[in-house]
Amino acid sequence: MDDNVKEKLEAIWPEVIGAVITKRDGKVNLCPINYQATSTIYETPLSICIGLGNTGYTLETILKTQQFTYAYPSREQLKDILYCGTVSGRDVDKLANTSLGFSNSETVESPLLKDAVLNYECVVRHSYNAGQFTIVIGEIKRVVGSNRSNLDKIYALGGTRYGVIKGMDILQEGRA
Numbered sequence: 001m002d003d004n005v006k007e008k009l010e011a012i013w014p015e016v017i018g019a020v021i022t023k024r025d026g027k028v029n030l031c032p033i034n035y036q037a038t039s040t041i042y043e044t045p046l047s048i049c050i051g052l053g054n055t056g057y058t059l060e061t062i063l064k065t066q067q068f069t070y071a072y073p074s075r076e077q078l079k080d081i082l083y084c085g086t087v088s089g090r091d092v093d094k095l096a097n098t099s100l101g102f103s104n105s106e107t108v109e110s111p112l113l114k115d116a117v118l119n120y121e122c123v124v125r126h127s128y129n130a131g132q133f134t135i136v137i138g139e140i141k142r143v144v145g146s147n148r149s150n151l152d153k154i155y156a157l158g159g160t161r162y163g164v165i166k167g168m169d170i171l172q173e174g175r176a
């Protein structure tokens with residue numbers, strides 16, 4: 001690894017914040033992540049790839065239950081979502097300390113995050129232990145939209161700054 005990697009990687013921000021939601025022994029848990037990518041609609045199966053630390057409760061639960069829900073939280077949920085990134089569901093009932101709401105999924109046990117911009121219901125297709133973290137590929141069984149704007153999604157901006165993106169400048173329409 002070359003020098004100043006941390007400084008150079010500042011260029012990667014903003015990165016969208018997603019929420020991995022799991023349910024195990026009746027307890028719901030939520031883990032915010034940046035390490036994620038959704039396939040395009042042209043790929044089958046529609047899928048999501050997430051990177052989870054090997055010591056986290058969320059990875060342990062996903063490998064056990066083989067399912068999860070994934071949400072893009074909205075701007076009003078930022079504080080609660082960041083809190084869920086500071087403690088582990090292994091030690092704490094995180095959600096009891098937040099005002100986040102949930103509703104039932106149709107295809108998996110873990111619930112949907114209410115007031116989120118978008119939710120996916122996912123089953124595990126594959127996992128790959130890459131060292132200190134594991135890449136999980138989930139097949140998206142159901143996409144649940146909302147009336148929230150795309151621009152209500154929340155982003156890590158680098159360091160300990162978090163926010164929203166105000167607008168999009170279209171540079172080109174069409175591919176030619």
Ligand SMILES: Cc1cc2nc3c(=O)[nH]c(=O)nc-3n(C[C@H](O)[C@H](O)[C@H](O)COP(=O)(O)O)c2cc1C
Pocket residue numbers: 017029030031032033034035036051052053055056057058059081082084085086087088089090156
């Ligand atoms: C903005 C943000 C982004 C994060 N991104 C990731 C990530 O991509 N992968 C990961 O494993 N943890 C990530 N974390 C850390 C986890 O959310 C944190 O370790 C959490 O407490 C794990 O909870 P769990 O043990 O209940 O799974 C992130 C935290 C925050 C606040």
